[in-house]
Amino acid sequence: MTLAFSLSGIAKRYPHFALQDVSLDLPEGQVMGLVGVNGAGKTTLLRLLTGLAAPDSGEVQVLGHRLPEGQVDAKRDIGFASEDMRLYRGQTLRWHMDLVSRIYPGWDEPYADDLVKRFELRPEQVLGGFSHGQRVKALLLLCLARRPRLLLLDEPTTGLDPVARLEVLEALADVLRDESRSVLFSSHNTHDVEQLADSITFLHKGRLVASADKHAFVDSWRRVVCQGALPAGLDAWPEIASARANGSVVEIKARAWNDQLPARLAAQGLQVQRADPMALEDIFVTAVRSGGVA
CATH class of the missing domain: 3.40.50.300 (P-loop containing nucleotide triphosphate hydrolases)
Incomplete structure (x- = not known):
């Protein structure tokens, strides 16, 4: 090359x-x-x-x-x-x-x-x-x-x-x-x-x-909406850039979405409601705020 x-x-x-x-x-x-x-x-x-x-x-x-x-x-x-x-x-x-x-x-x-x-x-x-x-x-x-x-x-x-x-x-x-x-x-x-x-x-x-x-x-990033209580240490997972709770709704922004993630979240008591693609601007802001490599 x-x-x-x-x-x-x-x-x-x-x-x-x-x-x-x-x-x-x-x-x-x-x-x-x-x-x-x-x-x-x-x-x-x-x-x-x-x-x-x-x-x-x-x-x-x-x-x-x-x-x-x-x-x-x-x-x-x-x-x-x-x-x-x-x-x-x-x-x-x-x-x-x-x-x-x-x-x-x-x-x-x-x-x-x-x-x-x-x-x-x-x-x-x-x-x-x-x-x-x-x-x-x-x-x-x-x-x-x-x-x-x-x-x-x-x-x-x-x-x-x-x-x-x-x-x-x-x-x-x-x-x-x-x-x-x-x-x-x-x-x-x-x-x-x-x-x-x-x-x-x-x-x-x-x-x-x-x-x-x-x-x-862009395909690797997802905004994941879950139902349940936010478990401790979730944002330490390498594929997760951020996680926050609003009542019983948990919003996760995943930098490395994969098909196994919903099952892993379910094991933590979170039920995935939907996983939406993210705009590039949202990805950039999330990557910068997470302080790590996207």
Whole structure:
């Protein structure tokens, strides 16, 4: 298996924050969603992958190059877009396209023109007249048309209204379906990540909480409603992330649901009434609050 990037035992310390013992791989051609609240360490991790920051310990490999030593070679094939990146508001989209095409020899002009149509943009319009959503699409176009092997997206939908956010996500999903790209997509919005990602990674307070295939990961979690009294020590079971009682109703959130669990709970005096799938946001909150690996 060829890896787009590999992080091994990474630590990066700042005065008021530390990324600690992060090991993470992304296979080529996969889309990984990086989920975490603001301040979780998502941007720090992306800065390490782009060579903008060097780890205090551990090893960073991107597209076969060790960083930061090999960042010049790696950056030729990395596309990076962040919500706080700015384009020249007094220039047209076409001006930006011409500028990027002169800097990067891999610029694909026919593909750029195709993206202009798919993103419904006007190349001759000055960017100062673009909406926020249009500017995000323009930035994505400038990254994608370079044909990068690895695309890093740092909170690209932040600040968009619901309609613009949906348009950007649909446009991006459409492009990713057509192209086999390696993508790391960071967001604090689990709905955005769930729509695009093949795998999910949770980051919280600088630590990796969980990382797994999206469908297998979501399928393993259940919200289990039981009738009975809450037995002591139930939340110490490795497959249970949380358990709480409300009168005679016990709610259990299981991180590793299996067919034997109802019988084991029955042996503790709990009768399972139902077991429901959980939304990714609920899974993330539960995993973080439980303090363990999901």
